[in-house]
Structure formats: C-alpha cells, structure tokens
Amino acid sequence: MKRFLLMMILVSGASAVMAEIQTKEITYSGGGADMQGFLAWDDAIEGERPGILVVHEWWGHNDYPRARARMLAELGYTALSLDMYGDGKTADHPKDASTFMSAVIQNMEAGRERFNAAHELLKNHETVDGSKTGAIGYCFGGGVVLHMARMGADLDVVASFHGSLGLAKAPGPDTIDTRVVAYNGEADPFVTAEAIEAFKAEMDSVGANYELIQFEGAIHGFTNPAATGNGEKFDLPLKYDVVADKASWAHLQTVLEAAFKD
DSSP: OOGGGGGGGGGTTOOOTTOOEEEEEEEEEETTEEEEEEEEEETTSOSOEEEEEEEOOTTBSOHHHHHHHHHHHHTTOEEEEEOSSSTTOBOSSHHHHHHHHHHHHTTHHHHHHHHHHHHHHHHTSTTEEEEEEEEEEETHHHHHHHHHHHTTOSOSEEEEESOOSSSSOOOOOSSOOSEEEEEEETTOTTSOHHHHHHHHHHHHHTTOOEEEEEETTOOBTTTOTTHHHHHHHHTOSBOOOHHHHHHHHHHHHHHHHHHTOO
16 A cells, blocks of 8 residues: 555545644653653543553653644544653763653663553543553654554553664563554665565564555655655655655554554
C-alpha cells in the first residue's frame, strides 16, 4: 500500500461539528520520575469516548505530539500526549535526543511504568471509556507503542509512524491481541530490509492482526513538518512528506474507527 492511499486524504482532517476543544497540561508520576503530559478533548461531545495515548519522537515531549493530541480530540477522542523522559525534558540537538532516548531504552522497565502511569491517567479521565484505549507514536514513540503491544498492554490498537520496528526486546506474551499498524518510509535508511522482515516474521509468529504500510520515496520523520529543517541542520536523513503524512493520518482514522466500533 503506497501513494494510492492519497485518495483517503479526502476523509482526513475532519473536525467535530461545533467542537469545543479543551486542553490541559498535567503533571503525573511513574517510573521514578515526574512527567509533564498534555490532555485534549472535545467538551461538546457528551458521554465517554475512546482514549488515545500519543508518544513523542526522540526530541521529547515538545509541541509536535501536543498538536497530534489536539488533532485526535478534533476527531472525537480524548488524547493524552505523554512524557517518556520525565520533567518534560526536550532536546534541540541529536546528541541530547540520543542520550535521553537511550536512557529509556536501557531501562525499559521504568519506561513501561511511565507509559502505564499515563495509560491509567487517561483511562480514569471523566470523558474516557476506559475499556477502549489505543496508542500512537512517532520515531522513538513508534518503537515504544510497538513494544507495549508486545508486552501485552491492555490496548485495542497501536500505530507507529516512522518508528523503530524493534526497539527494546523483552519476553512477552505468546500472542498479541492488540491491533498493530506500522507506517514506514520505504526509503528510510534507519529501517533496514532485515528489520522489516524480522518484524513481519515476529508478528506472524504470534498471530498478530497487523499491517506494515510502506510509503514510496518517504524517509524518516515524514509526518513532521519540522523534519526537513532538522535534517538539513544536522545532516540527517529526515524529511517531511505531505503525501505520506496525510495518507497515513487518513488510514489511521479508519483503523481507529474499526478498533473501537464495538
């Protein structure tokens, strides 16, 4: 599935009628750290609705995942953009981003506690049906949500955008009940052909309901408009791709609708 997904753009970006988007910065704790989260929901919607976690890129919990949380709220979900680094740390340079990310990967037990703390916070929000939750992630965050699915997290669906397909390995359940979607840039040098085949083999071996969707010509960071500037500034293979961005977001909407339809 490649650029023909562009036709789905026509259904993307729809906002709730008369939406009253509310947002809130929130502090919570877990995994040995205090985290800075960002909640977004539509106050015009009555009753409970599914909740979605948003996990940031290796740059940390900056404005980008907050924007995605708001976009999910406009679609009718309650979204929590979470903090995996603690204290709201963000990086402006790849060296710092790599240091922050590596610290989490090397201690994924604490990483899982931080993720789970955010998950519990989301499930207990007054607008959320705690039995219907999912998670999306970007770059490092994509690897995180795939890892949580592997570990048997109680999530209906996870979606990774230009994320690590492996990240940290750990013994998990023999099956994966969570629906899994991975959106990948076909030209992303950070994701090797071997990693793709290993991911497919792993998902097949546990009977996962999964999709790996490749976008022709797209490279790492294809959903983030800031990726092109960062790639040029730091000589990294990062670039925004409007087609891959809009097509993957449109596809995500259909995935979420299917995951929460019951």
